[in-house]
Amino acid sequence: RESSALQAISEMDYDDSDGRQVKREAPISSKHTGLQNTTDNINQIIGSNSPEACWMYLTKLEKRGNPQTDTNLLLKLKDCYSRVFSRLPLRMYSNSESYAKMLVRYAELKGIDDPDDARDNFIVARSNCKGFAFVHIAHAQFEVARGQVKKGTSILQKALQVNAKPTELIETAMQKLKSGNYQFLPAEDRESLPGRFHLNVVNYAVCLAALSNESIVIKGKRFLVLKMIGRGGSSKVYQVLDQRNQLFAVKYVNLEEADAQTVESYKNEREHLNRLQQYSDQIIKLYDYEITNSYIYMLMECGNLDLSTWLRNRKTVNPLERKLYWKNMLEAVQTIHKHGIVHSDLKPANFVIVNASLKLIDFGIANRIQPDVTSIMKDSQVGTLNYMPPEAIKDTSSQPGKASSKISTKGDVWSLGCIMYCMTYGKTPFQTITNQITKLHAIIDPTHEIEFPDIAEKDLLDVLKRCLVRNPRDRISIAELLEHSYLKLQSQQQSPVPAPPDNNDLKRILNELAALQSPNSIARAANVSITMWNFP
Structure with missing residues (x-):
């Protein structure tokens, strides 16, 4: 089985994404489509029951492109990881470093299009592979890259409490975070992190530096502009960062380009938000605003x-x-x-x-x-x-x-x-x-x-x-x-669900889920846990 798995990994030098041959070290039938070939390979490797072989294969698969820009590659990778987790249950391999790396990378890939789902997967990884420092660091960087600096700090502190190894990496990351440096690891240690999320954090810091001259000032407070996230008519909405690294949304309205009716509607919007947010958590928060004859700025809660x-x-x-x-x-x-x-x-x-x-x-x-x-x-x-x-x-x-x-x-x-x-x-x-x-x-x-x-x-x-x-x-x-x-x-019309195994590991996961304090996040994370635990 290991021999077959190594052969499948060797075949990764064949670019089957569009049928174009680059290099091939083992014969591959031309009748296979790219997706089918990848599916066959990952199934063959999973049969070896080796997390190390699976991780090696998935790492080589990802080198074919950039999953952040290549939707087909992203879907293919997520499918392969799902197959691994369904066949190699978490309860049997939680002590494997390669398995922990796969859990982390799967969470990072999820984060490309669904941050909430990614967060749930990170929690499952940390709950079961808490002894590996890189698992906690990856989750902390994920949160920091989304402006959640306090949450990132909390994750690193908990990593020290559970004695994740090597401790030095956690301490280095905490020192970097406290100093405002989001490059958590020294250069010589960056490659030890699984996947490529640490590169995203670097890009995030570079982005801030590049945009340092593009900012919005609202009532004397300066906000760095990260990107435009919406526009319509005379308005634009930007994602911004304040001096404490907290994310907000700023709606900018150019009143000089708007007719009288449009100006009135935007003023209504500001008035309604300012008045109604105190009555319901389901109304977006308006933290501050500035209005002149030329423009309106509204500093608001930033959604996903x-x-x-x-x-x-x-x-x-x-x-x-x-x-x-x-x-x-x-x-x-x-x-x-x-x-x-x-x-x-x-x-x-x-x-x-x-x-x-x-x-x-x-x-x-x-x-x-x-x-x-x-x-x-x-x-x-x-x-x-x-x-x-x-x-x-x-x-x-x-x-x-x-x-x-x-x-x-x-x-x-x-x-x-x-x-x-x-x-x-x-x-x-x-x-x-x-x-x-x-x-x-x-x-x-x-x-x-x-x-x-x-x-x-x-x-x-x-x-x-x-x-x-x-x-x-x-x-x-x-x-x-x-x-x-x-x-x-x-x-709700639900089918009866068999009782889960009674063990301490599962109780630990449920405690982590409860900490989410969000019903649909709990539902998603529970589904992740059930899949990975491979309940009968």
């Missing part, structure tokens, strides 16, 4: 990614995550409704994931509802068509030049229903209609039936059907949705 991007990166949505995100959205919208605000443009891009929780970030076209009325009249059609309620589409039969639409809080319910429909079926209710005029008519046409393919979660199906009712008077309310059986834990 918006819900729209998150959905695009997934073929399916975990039912528990969907349920929790739905509750987050309802709580956010309930808050603005209680304070007399109807949003009228809810869509996935309006929500951002912050520490595994969804938060509402955008109030650009929100309008106040006066205390003595239940709805408002908008003088123009606004919003995003795939999420727009029927009542928001302006009445073409109204007087010329007087087109208006009546919007109430029930309009936001329709939009939320469209978001949930997308999270359930992978598309919005009218997304397949490409002609915009035809789509407009379909939205308002009561004879055009919305399709609701059958799903296992009957409570969820009921939620979708009651949200997507064309007559707003008959549509379910936010308060009713929060009390709906779909959000009751006992309503």
Whole structure:
């Protein structure tokens, strides 16, 4: 078996990513596609039951390119690591240095497109391979590279407490961190770290140095600009770093380029954020702002990614995550409704994931509802068509030049229903209609039936059907949705799960998961643990 594994590793000099032969030390059948050849090789190597051989193979595979820019290579690597962990269970190989290196590198690869998932994998690695210093250092660098300096420091301190070896590496990393130097290891020790994440940290520090002349000053406080993370109309959103290495988002609005209505909408957004954040954790935090006749700066909480991007990166949505995100959205919208605000443009891009929780970030076209009325009249059609309620589409039969639409809080319910429909079926209710005029008519046409393919979660199906009712008077309310059986834990239809083995290692993992203090992070990490432990 070891001989076969070494032969497979030797074959790594054959570039099968596009069928182009570079160098070959062992015969490979030309009928194999690149993916199939890689799959066959990794399965053959896993059969040797040697973490060292697996690590050697995966290291050579990664040298073919850069997984941060090559999506196919990234997917191939993650698939190979998953195969290794499913066949070589963690409980049998936690004392293997090569296995620990694979756990760390897998977490780093996860971090390329899903930082939350990566964090969960790092926790599992540290829980079970705590004797290796590089495991703790890699996790600490991962956190520091995302602006979480305090968390990185805590990880290194815990590494000393558990007596991870070599202790000198941990102490060196802590000294570097305290001095503001994010190059944790001396040059001669950098290559001892598995994977390439330490290079990312170097790039991070270089990035800060390169951008030291590009900064934003808000009320006398200077923030280094790392990158632009969004733009639209007269506004741009930047990811910035303050002097304490904490990440924030800054929204910059050029008022000189905006018309009077747009200027008013941005001022509304600032006012709403400043007023509502104290009432709900599901509203993005506004820490400070500066407004002049020429510009607006808003210093805000920095999220991981918006819900729209998150959905695009997934073929399916975990039912528990969907349920929790739905509750987050309802709580956010309930808050603005209680304070007399109807949003009228809810869509996935309006929500951002912050520490595994969804938060509402955008109030650009929100309008106040006066205390003595239940709805408002908008003088123009606004919003995003795939999420727009029927009542928001302006009445073409109204007087010329007087087109208006009546919007109430029930309009936001329709939009939320469209978001949930997308999270359930992978598309919005009218997304397949490409002609915009035809789509407009379909939205308002009561004879055009919305399709609701059958799903296992009957409570969820009921939620979708009651949200997507064309007559707003008959549509379910936010308060009713929060009390709906779909959000009751006992309503989940779950298959019985066999009891896990009773051992101290598993208890240790569960304690680590509890420290996450986030239900969906716990769910993801639990799935990682179960996969790696290879429960029957």
